[in-house]
Amino acid sequence: MRYFRLFATYLRLGVLGELEYRANFWINLLQSLLELGVALGGLAVVFTHTDNLGGWQPDELLALVGVYFLIGGLIRTLIRPSMSKFMEDVRQGTLDFTLTKPADAQVLVSIQRVEIWRMVDVLIAIPVLSTALLRLGAQLGPAETLTFAVTLLSGSLIIYSFLLMLSTCAFWFVRVENIQVIFMSMWQAGRWPVSIYPAWLRAVLTFLVPVAFATTVPASAVSGRITTATLFGSIALAAALLLVSRWFWRLGIRFYSGASA
Amino acid sequence: MAESPVIQIDELSKIYTVTEREAGLVAAMRSLVKRKTRDVRAVDGISFSVSEGEIVGFLGPNGAGKTTTLKMLSGLLYPTSGRATVLGFRPWERNRDYLRRMTLVMGQRNQLVWDIPVIDTFELNRAVYRIPEAEYTRTVGVLTELLELAPLLRKPTRNLSLGERMKCEIAAALLHRPWVLFLDEPTIGLDVTMQRRIRQFIAEYNQRTGATVLLTSHYMADVEALCKRVIVIHHGKLLYDGDLSGLADRFAPFKTVEVELQNGAGGRPLDRYGEVLVQSEGRITLRVPKVETATVTGRLLAELDVVDLTVQDPPIEDVIEQVFSQPDGATSHLPGTVADAPFDSQKQ
Structure with missing residues (x-):
């Protein structure tokens, strides 16, 4: 509850801060619309040749694009800006201010910057996803909806934990911004269902960089193709990664307190 | 009330392991794989104690170990050996009750959010420290008056001059009314007038609240105006602990x-x-x-x-x-x- 209030404060500050740079909104909107155009155009091209891609129907792929934008929007709005700020703080020593606050440092670090204009991705995702869901409507019962919500949540948590762990490396290596760039380019692969990729890449996108859990898995929940094993696998992985990333974070803090100047 | 010291340090040491490499490209390449390390004794077995309400000047040249000591006391660093308690807490355990009662101001670093008005950073700290509304309003009022912040609060941090920013930094660090203040060069880079304002404020705050202050500064005017007692460290070792006036007799007869x-x-x-x-x-x-x-x-x-x-x-x-x-x-x-x-x- 308390952290919720804190988050609300950061959110408000994000709005205030970005109101100062209004042009950003239009640039981001343009960028996101372009990206959406490319995504939808890609789908259109593919489906003029075939009506089935790796077992996925057009509407299911539309749902995937929606999920891709939704979670991508969350990453770009909250996780990535906060993690960038965190890495900057490590480099400049201003992390000290966060660590002397009487609140959980991991939470503070994770919600500390909200790039509100990036929400356009989420705004774009909603109509795309709604359209897809409506067209798939017949197959969507309460169970599927619940499964969808659960996989969406665990997918977000998986990506969050993963990015947190990557960023935590800043404690040891200080300059690790490039890791984020690498992640974001891997993330782009999530625009397509992982089943279309060769086995090795599928394995990479599932286990090494768990993009699949945040995109393909929730999207397969709406198209009713998700297996129970995948569902529980996703939940278990989310829980495990949350714990591991927490542990890793603490390790990083301990290192920082032990060695930094 | 028993006169138990607010800050008590015994044989506190901090050894950093630093990597070093020779100049040149080859050495740089080699260091990517294997790094040579060396131990640096930043703080080497210092002991002192500070009583409630004291303002103590903590002096030493750059690299003497002042900041390292302050960081250990504010819970940011684990000591390599030795003991320290502040307000009865071991700082590096980062107990929330401790963190709520102390503050750290670093003159060279900024905690105010760059793009938003100062008052909004204050709001953020209010949320972090969970300061009750009434108390917050009162404290902001007092600080605004003492530091003459009224015209600054609505401005974004980036539009403030260095001196104005420092005043706001200090105010932001005091909103939760800490009992112990660690001030690391709070007047650095400020003009003489602004230095004096900050100095007066620290004295005033100390008098009003009885807070304990440990202050480092390279400006002797700060030290002369604020600190009856100084602690001098050099190469991580304690050189002197006593009256400012005694310092001259001892070291510069x-x-x-x-x-x-x-x-x-x-x-x-x-x-x-x-x-x-x-x-x-x-x-x-x-x-x-x-x-x-x-x-x-x-x-x-x-x-x-x-x-x-x-x-x-x-x-x-x-x-x-x-x-x-x-x-x-x-x-x-x-x-x-x-x-x-x-x-x-x-x-x-």
Whole structure:
């Protein structure tokens, strides 16, 4: 509850801060619309040749694009800006201010910057996803909806934990911004269902960089193709990664307190 | 109330392992794989205690270990060995009850959010520290009055001057009304007027709240105005802990003798009287051991055409410089160094 209030404060500050740079909104909107155009155009091209891609129907792929934008929007709005700020703080020593606050440092670090204009991705995702869901409507019962919500949540948590762990490396290596760039380019692969990729890449996108859990898995929940094993696998992985990333974070803090100047 | 110290440090040490590499590309490449490390004793077994309500100046040249000590006390660093308690807490356990009662201000670093008005950063700290509305409003009111913040609060941080920003930084760090303040060079880079404002404020805050303050500064004016007591560290070791006035006696048992000569020095060697600090036209400034001041001035007056002569205590800056020019581990024989000074007037 308390952290919720804190988050609300950061959110408000994000709005205030970005109101100062209004042009950003239009640039981001343009960028996101372009990206959406490319995504939808890609789908259109593919489906003029075939009506089935790796077992996925057009509407299911539309749902995937929606999920891709939704979670991508969350990453770009909250996780990535906060993690960038965190890495900057490590480099400049201003992390000290966060660590002397009487609140959980991991939470503070994770919600500390909200790039509100990036929400356009989420705004774009909603109509795309709604359209897809409506067209798939017949197959969507309460169970599927619940499964969808659960996989969406665990997918977000998986990506969050993963990015947190990557960023935590800043404690040891200080300059690790490039890791984020690498992640974001891997993330782009999530625009397509992982089943279309060769086995090795599928394995990479599932286990090494768990993009699949945040995109393909929730999207397969709406198209009713998700297996129970995948569902529980996703939940278990989310829980495990949350714990591991927490542990890793603490390790990083301990290192920082032990060695930094 | 029992007089148990607010800050108590025993044999506190911090050793950093730093990586080092030789200059050059090859060495740089090699260091990507394997790094040479070296231990640096940043803080080397220091002990002291500070009582409630004291303002203590923590002095030392760059790299002496001041900031490292402050960081250990504010819970940011684990010590390598030794003990420390502040308000009864071990700082590096980062107990929330402790963090809520202390604050850290670093003059070189900023906690205000860059793009938003100052008051919004205050709001953020209010949420983080969970300060009740009424108390928050009252504290902001008091700080605004004391630091004259009213015209600044609505401005984004990036539009403030360095001095204005520092005032706001300090206010942001005090919203939760901490009992212990660690101020690491709070006046650095500020102009003289602003330094004085900050100084007055710290004194005022200390008087009003009885908060304990540990302050580092390179400006002796800060120290002279605020701290009765100073702790001097050098190369991680404690050199001096006591009254500011005692510092000069202990480390710089010299007087500064300034003479104005009728016809200039006229080629006469002046270093027979003392170490020549400044010599311009007819004015000469000499450093003379305190015990010899009377003899030397007598001789100056007798042997030279003196127009004017003044004897002064050396400025505190010079005292400090004198302290820090001591070689590593020289603590024990410091007062004795007088005899090794580069002149020996006794032989004359």
